[in-house]
Amino acid sequence: MGEWSEYFEDFPEEDPANWVNGIFNPELAARNRSLDHKQTEAKKSANSELNAMIVKAKSETKARSLLITEDCPQCGLQELNTYKISDRFYLCECQDCGIYGKGTSHQIALKNTAAAIGESKDWRDGSAY
Numbered sequence: 511m512g513e514w515s516e517y518f519e520d521f522p523e524e525d526p527a528n529w530v531n532g533i534f535n536p537e538l539a540a541r542n543r544s545l546d547h548k549q550t551e552a553k554k555s556a557n558s559e560l561n562a563m564i565v566k567a568k569s570e571t572k573a574r575s576l577l578i579t580e581d582c583p584q585c586g587l588q589e590l591n592t593y594k595i596s597d598r599f600y601l602c603e604c605q606d607c608g609i610y611g612k613g614t615s616h617q618i619a620l621k622n623t624a625a626a627i628g629e630s631k632d633w634r635d636g637s638a639y
């Protein structure tokens with residue numbers, strides 16, 4: 511890599527990155543690369559803004575939908591929140607150990623949460639919601 515970049519410094523016209531549409535134009539090529547970079551950065555920042563909005567909306571929905579807090583089947587602490595996100599979407603998430611499960615009823619969500627014991631699932635790494 512180092513050898514090639516030294517070679518291209520001596521022979522810039524040999525560097526394919528200095529050509530735009532078949533024309534040797536290192537300045538324009540550099541400008542295009544920097545524009546591409548800026549667009550990529552802008553997209554990244556728009557995505558992270560969107561993700562932050564989604565995370566916020568989800569946590570607001572959860573705050574509104576908290577049904578009950580009970581004993582966690584995995585860690586035993588009274589930290590298992592069950593959310594009723596919709597009529598047929600119940601979600602359990604332990605605020606301590608992170609285990610989670612979902613189901614179409616409170617009972618099914620609890621059962622699926624208990625079934626995940628030992629899988630070291632953590633809703634904070636990517637939940638079912």
Ligand SMILES: [Zn+2]
Pocket residue numbers: 582583584585586587589604605606607608609
């Ligand atoms: Zn737990």
